[in-house]
Amino acid sequence: MGAQLRVYKRRIRSVTATKKITKAMEMIAASRVVKAQRQVAASTPYASELTRAVTAVATGSNTQHPLTTEAEKPTRAALLLITSDRGLAGGYSSNVIKAAEQLTERLRAEGKEVDAYIVGRKGVSYYSFRERTFVESWTGFTDSPTYADAKTVAAPLIEAVQKDTAEGGVDELHIVYTEFLSMMTQTALDNRLLPLSLDEAKAEGESKGEILPLFDFEPSAEDVLDALLPRYVESRIYNALLQAAASKHAATRRAMKSATDNAEELIKSLSRLANAARQADITQEISEIVGGSAALADATAGSD
Amino acid sequence: MAELHVELVAADRQVWSGKASLVVARTSSGDIGVMPGHQPLLGVLQSGPVTIRTTGESGDGTVVAAVHGGFISFADNKLSLLAEIAELSDEIDVQRAERALERAKSDADAAAERRADVRLRAVTGVH
Numbered sequence: 047m048g049a050q051l052r053v054y055k056r057r058i059r060s061v062t063a064t065k066k067i068t069k070a071m072e073m074i075a076a077s078r079v080v081k082a083q084r085q086v087a088a089s090t091p092y093a094s095e096l097t098r099a100v101t102a103v104a105t106g107s108n109t110q111h112p113l114t115t116e117a118e119k120p121t122r123a124a125l126l127l128i129t130s131d132r133g134l135a136g137g138y139s140s141n142v143i144k145a146a147e148q149l150t151e152r153l154r155a156e157g158k159e160v161d162a163y164i165v166g167r168k169g170v171s172y173y174s175f176r177e178r179t180f181v182e183s184w185t186g187f188t189d190s191p192t193y194a195d196a197k198t199v200a201a202p203l204i205e206a207v208q209k210d211t212a213e214g215g216v217d218e219l220h221i222v223y224t225e226f227l228s229m230m231t232q233t234a235l236d237n238r239l240l241p242l243s244l245d246e247a248k249a250e251g252e253s254k255g256e257i258l259p260l261f262d263f264e265p266s267a268e269d270v271l272d273a274l275l276p277r278y279v280e281s282r283i284y285n286a287l288l289q290a291a292a293s294k295h296a297a298t299r300r301a302m303k304s305a306t307d308n309a310e311e312l313i314k315s316l317s318r319l320a321n322a323a324r325q326a327d328i329t330q331e332i333s334e335i336v337g338g339s340a341a342l343a344d345a346t347a348g349s350d
Numbered sequence: 351m352a353e354l355h356v357e358l359v360a361a362d363r364q365v366w367s368g369k370a371s372l373v374v375a376r377t378s379s380g381d382i383g384v385m386p387g388h389q390p391l392l393g394v395l396q397s398g399p400v401t402i403r404t405t406g407e408s409g410d411g412t413v414v415a416a417v418h419g420g421f422i423s424f425a426d427n428k429l430s431l432l433a434e435i436a437e438l439s440d441e442i443d444v445q446r447a448e449r450a451l452e453r454a455k456s457d458a459d460a461a462a463e464r465r466a467d468v469r470l471r472a473v474t475g476v477h
Contacts, residue, residue, distance in 0.1 A: 091359045095430045099423050102392055193361040193434065261425070264393030265379045273394045274421065277434070284361065 048327040054320035058313055065309035071134070072302035075295045079229065082190070082292035086226070089193075089288060093281050100242070100278050102261050103271050111271050114242045120217035122159040124181075124206055125149060126199070128223040128286055129166035130294040131188045138224065138232075138297035139168040142290075145234035146222040153220070161206070161216055165199060165287070181206075191291055196284035203283075204276050207240055217241075219279070223286040224293035230300075232293035239282055242275070352386035353406045355428045358415060360436040365415065368408035373429055374401040375422050382422070390425040397464060399439075399472040400431060414439040416472035418465055439472045447473070 104114070127146045129139045146169075150160050162180035164170050166188045173180050182202055187195045209215025219240040224232050263270050356373060358366040373384045376398035384391065397418040404411050420433030447469040454463035 085362070088363045089361065091357065091364045092361050092432060095357070095359060095423070095432050096421075098430075099392060099421055099432070102423065102425070197434075261390045261392045261423075264377050264382065264391060264422075269378070270392055270394055270421075277421075277432075281361065 048323060050323040051320055051327060054316055054323055058316045058320065061309050061312050061316065065306055065313070068302045068305040068309060072299055072306060075299035075302060078189070078295040079292055079299060082288060082295055083226070085190075086285070086288045086292060089281075089284060093285055096274070096278055096281050100274055103263070103267060103274060104242075111268070111275065114271075114275070116241050117211065117217040120156075120158055121211055122161060122216045123153050123218040123220060124161045124163060124203055124216040125153070126163045126203060126219070126221045126283070126286075127165065127169050128221070128290045129164070129169035129172075129188070130290070131167040131185055133168065134301060135294055135297040136301035138294055139166070139172075142222060142224050142234040143169060143172050145236055149220060149222060149236045158218070163199070163203060165290075188287070188294065189291060191284070191287035193280075193284055196280050196287055199287070200276070200280040200283045204279055221283065221286055223290045226289045226292040226296065229296055232296055237286075239279060242278075354384070354386040354388075354424075356402055356431070357429070358400070358402075358417075358431045358436055359433070361434050365433075365436045366402070366413060366438060368402075368404055368413075369406035370402045370408070370413075370429075371405040372401075372403040373431075375417070375431065376400075377422065384422070384424055384429055386427055388424050392423045393421065395420045395422055395431070395433065397468050399468060400436075414472050416442060416469045418468065437469065437472070442469050442473050444470065444473050 125146060127142065129142055133139065146162075150162075153160050162173065162178070164173060164180050164183040165185070167185045170180075170183045170185060184195070184199055203219055206214070206216045207219055211217055218238060220236055221239050222234065222236045224234050226232055353369040353371055354373070356366070356368060356370045357364065371385065375382055375384075376396045377393040378396050382391075382393065395417060397416075400415045400417045402413040402415070404413055415431075416437045416439070417431065417433040418435040420431065420436070423430050423432070447466050451463060451466035451470065454460075454466055
């Protein structure tokens with residue numbers, strides 16, 4: 047076997063092995079997307095009932111609450127960035143980080159300080175590589191977040207919102223994550239969670255043609271709102287974590303699918319080259335034999 | 351007989367839904383019983399067992415669930431019980447709950463003790 051041919055054969059073998067790995071990763075990601083989507087669907091009843099309850103309190107009472115009133119001069123905002131722990135997902139993490147950067151710039155332009163809270167190792171390494179400060183970070187659960195994870199993330203954020211701005215509290219809470227629209231489309235977006243704009247919630251309720259009844263609050267409207275809003279924030283963060291997980295798996299699936307396709311393409315062109323090299327070897331051998339025999343024949347003819 | 355629609359949802363799943371004639375739950379100011387046609391209500395729940403007397407298509411019977419914190423809201427004959435954690439009595443592993451109770455007692459962990467206690471009470475029906 048010619049040296050050229052051997053080199054091609056070796057490269058084909060290595061690309062085939064890579065292809066097998068990416069194919070397996072693609073299939074794992076595909077099954078995880080389905081699981082993550084199911085989790086999103088399972089958490090929907092709780093989230094929608096909670097939203098309904100918040101809307102009910104908002105429309106049914108004139109309660110003023112620190113989580114619903116806008117500060118007159120907001121000076122500090124918290125930003126929760128949800129990325130993933132692992133890469134191999136195409137532009138997934140860089141897209142959501144880019145969205146966070148844009149939001150940070152916008153908030154700074156409005157004269158607010160930005161406190162960053164990060165979920166996922168990718169975001170943490172982005173910030174620490176650039177030596178930027180962040181308040182808190184969490185890693186290790188981005189692939190399949192549970193409600194308990196959402197609670198641990200939400201706790202310091204809620205605390206920061208409830209604190210006075212002068213004592214290090216924040217006036218606003220923004221969340222940046224990747225929304226799962228479909229298997230093919232996921233978009234990074236930012237969302238202002240707090241202060242809750244009650245007008246929006248009101249408009250939502252009214253657009254559905256629902257007239258909310260006058261509720262009797264137990265024990266009182268303030269206490270209900272006090273208990274309701276932290277749960278609302280937790281459930282929104284939980285939803286964002288789940289959507290981010292589903293998006294991450296979908297992005298991985300797509301990235302791995304194109305890697306598999308590329309490997310296939312590479313194997314095809316390499317085997318073409320290998321075939322040509324083999325053919326060239328054969329041709330050369332034939333011409334050597336023919337040449338050799340012709341030389342021999344000439345030699346015998348000359349000696350006679 | 352009049353009936354109301356009940357949805358018992360936990361943060362990550364729907365636990366139970368069906369028709370009922372009476373729902374008894376513990377709010378922060380005491381036990382409250384909701385029957386069909388109750389005034390619209392929104393209350394904060396304390397951890398405790400919730401008793402649902404089923405009727406109509408759900409069959410006559412009683413469903414008991416251990417609910418750890420959350421809200422009760424009733425409007426238009428629709429009652430929703432929102433809880434971070436909710437378990438039906440027949441989902442609860444009694445031995446595990448008993449073990450958890452023992453452990454919580456020895457660790458003096460009041461919150462865990464209360465959770466285990468609520469679970470056990472939901473199973474045994476002693477409120």
